[in-house]
Amino acid sequence: MSDNTSRETLGFQTEVRQLLQLMIHSLYSNKEIFLRELISNASDAADKLRFEGLAEPGLLGDEPELSISVEYDDKARTLSVIDNGIGMSREELIDNLGTIAKSGTTEFLKQMSGDQLKDARLIGQFGVGFYSAFIVADKVSVETRRAGLDADQAVRWESDGEGEFTIESITRSQRGTSVTLHLKDDAGEFCKGSRVEHLIRRYSDHIAFPVALVDRNDADKEPRVVNSATALWTRSRSELSDEEYREFYKHLSHDFTDPLTWSHNRVEGKREYTSLLYIPSSAPFDLWNRDAPRGLKLYIQRVFIMDDAEQFLPLYLRFVKGIVDASDLPLNVSRELLQQHPDLVSMRSALTRRVLDMLAKMAAKKAGDYETFWREFGQVLKEGAVEDPANKDKVAKLLRFATTHGEGKQDQSLDDYMGRAGKEQDKIYYLLAENHLMAAASPHLEGLKKNGIEVLLLTDRIDPWVVESLGEYDGKPFEDVARGDLELPEGEGKLTQDANDQANKPFLKKLRRVLKDRVATVTVSRRLVESPACVVAAADELNPQLRRILEASGQELPESKPTLEINTGHPLLTKLSAEPDDKRFEMLSNIVLDHALLAEGSQLENPAEYVRRMNDLLLELDSAPGSG
Ligand code: ADP
Numbered sequence: 001m002s003d004n005t006s007r008e009t010l011g012f013q014t015e016v017r018q019l020l021q022l023m024i025h026s027l028y029s030n031k032e033i034f035l036r037e038l039i040s041n042a043s044d045a046a047d048k049l050r051f052e053g054l055a056e057p058g059l060l061g062d063e064p065e066l067s068i069s070v071e072y073d074d075k076a077r078t079l080s081v082i083d084n085g086i087g088m089s090r091e092e093l094i095d096n097l098g099t100i101a102k103s104g105t106t107e108f109l110k111q112m113s114g115d116q117l118k119d120a121r122l123i124g125q126f127g128v129g130f131y132s133a134f135i136v137a138d139k140v141s142v143e144t145r146r147a148g149l150d151a152d153q154a155v156r157w158e159s160d161g162e163g164e165f166t167i168e169s170i171t172r173s174q175r176g177t178s179v180t181l182h183l184k185d186d187a188g189e190f191c192k193g194s195r196v197e198h199l200i201r202r203y204s205d206h207i208a209f210p211v212a213l214v215d216r217n218d219a220d221k222e223p224r225v226v227n228s229a230t231a232l233w234t235r236s237r238s239e240l241s242d243e244e245y246r247e248f249y250k251h252l253s254h255d256f257t258d259p260l261t262w263s264h265n266r267v268e269g270k271r272e273y274t275s276l277l278y279i280p281s282s283a284p285f286d287l288w289n290r291d292a293p294r295g296l297k298l299y300i301q302r303v304f305i306m307d308d309a310e311q312f313l314p315l316y317l318r319f320v321k322g323i324v325d326a327s328d329l330p331l332n333v334s335r336e337l338l339q340q341h342p343d344l345v346s347m348r349s350a351l352t353r354r355v356l357d358m359l360a361k362m363a364a365k366k367a368g369d370y371e372t373f374w375r376e377f378g379q380v381l382k383e384g385a386v387e388d389p390a391n392k393d394k395v396a397k398l399l400r401f402a403t404t405h406g407e408g409k410q411d412q413s414l415d416d417y418m419g420r421a422g423k424e425q426d427k428i429y430y431l432l433a434e435n436h437l438m439a440a441a442s443p444h445l446e447g448l449k450k451n452g453i454e455v456l457l458l459t460d461r462i463d464p465w466v467v468e469s470l471g472e473y474d475g476k477p478f479e480d481v482a483r484g485d486l487e488l489p490e491g492e493g494k495l496t497q498d499a500n501d502q503a504n505k506p507f508l509k510k511l512r513r514v515l516k517d518r519v520a521t522v523t524v525s526r527r528l529v530e531s532p533a534c535v536v537a538a539a540d541e542l543n544p545q546l547r548r549i550l551e552a553s554g555q556e557l558p559e560s561k562p563t564l565e566i567n568t569g570h571p572l573l574t575k576l577s578a579e580p581d582d583k584r585f586e587m588l589s590n591i592v593l594d595h596a597l598l599a600e601g602s603q604l605e606n607p608a609e610y611v612r613r614m615n616d617l618l619l620e621l622d623s624a625p626g627s628g
Pocket of ligand 1: 127
């Protein structure tokens, strides 16, 4: 235990060092947020002690009242945030204030650009926390004693925020943590009573513990509680301002951008609980890490129980932040017990519906906000179409797509699409492609465009599963325009070309013969107008785009040959059908097929062969008259 008493100097983890630099630089114009962060941490520490005290009442000892005080000293130019919460042991202190535990931090830091505004936003998504103290302080001193440990097992942590910190053992009579900031020259405002009081009222009014203000230079002045000290969600909606809701969100999420919207509800009756759910305005840096902590903060009868209770909402709503305060769950509930609790199923489905309704309301009333939401979280919400069959209609209404009607932005709803489709159109047409450029230029769209039929252009990885799971919308099935026989709506000029098929019979037969190793068959197309040819998959085969995704993820799929569709009105095909030389016919047919495959984004099985064919063709050009 000898090294437990000595003073040690330790280096910050590289990520902490980078974060500190960035924070000081990019949050300079938002300096004051540090106070909200430190009071939030103090409140979390009090919450944690109250929770641990449920199982081990001795931890609260002779100091059962949990509180926070903010002490300013105008002469010494210091500001301290003090709590009598859970405190930290030596090991916890080194881990918590020397490293960053979030996975993906390194990747996150790489995104930083040096542009102050942009970086400030990014850091907001990351969550600022304790290190924000260094925006206003050139030295920070933390003294802490973990609940349950003796006075001489306390520790002091000190740093100037450069690259190192020191740790030493101290004696501390009080349980909990005191964070003292030695203010920088330009941060003198934060040791003035009126300024500090204003900030606490503004940012931390909703903290559920009393926050007292203390002037260290005036022993006669009594400490004064300056916040309302009631849990915000227990107050009624009518007495809460938007500002208060926003501040509570920031305390909860450590995000310092405003949320887009929220929903605050009390459910009474058989199961009683209150929920307050927020939709953030920007995605967190670890949104795509499926193992990242997510979920609501759980309270039971106002006692904090756990962070990140993921049981209350499905994975596809992982962007929602908020709290749920249940009256009827047992106080000693663990994650495992919670998972099995009979009330959970109904609470989860009610909360899920609440979020979906909140989104529907935003889509209807605040189009601009919904656009922001969709940009940040749309891809995640799409997972709901696949994973939540019970709510699939609600989710489908919330989806937004790019279509041949728009400019390439994902901003059209299925209702928008249906509104424009003629009554006689009994299908919802879609095209899957790698990106919007390829989708918009796809030969598969030609016939539909000519007939004025709108097509959804789907380019997200998850899209094939979305249309598959939805199956239909409003009674109309989804139809892949690159698969099977394309049936265009009756009356819109159905391109029946039976006569044409008949006339081309010998040509088709010849093509089928020379291409038999590469295609299932060759047919006259109903979907082409300008392009000479395209490939399509059979109706019961995988869509080629989906096949590429699956193959890229390492799945072995049975081999399948596409159908080649030709546009007999195209001069290239006219020329080909009149080609007398068998060798040339074979070469040109293969090139037509190669190009159809390339146009839809497929890889050629034998690119070298293709290059050889093209070279032969180019050589022919060379000997043509006029080519020099
Ligand atoms: P975050 O609060 O987002 O986890 P911070 O950087 O603010 O990140 O804090 C890191 C950790 O340090 C916290 O998770 C907590 O465990 C610990 N900590 C910070 N402040 C206190 C405090 N006042 N009392 C006890 N623990 C604290």
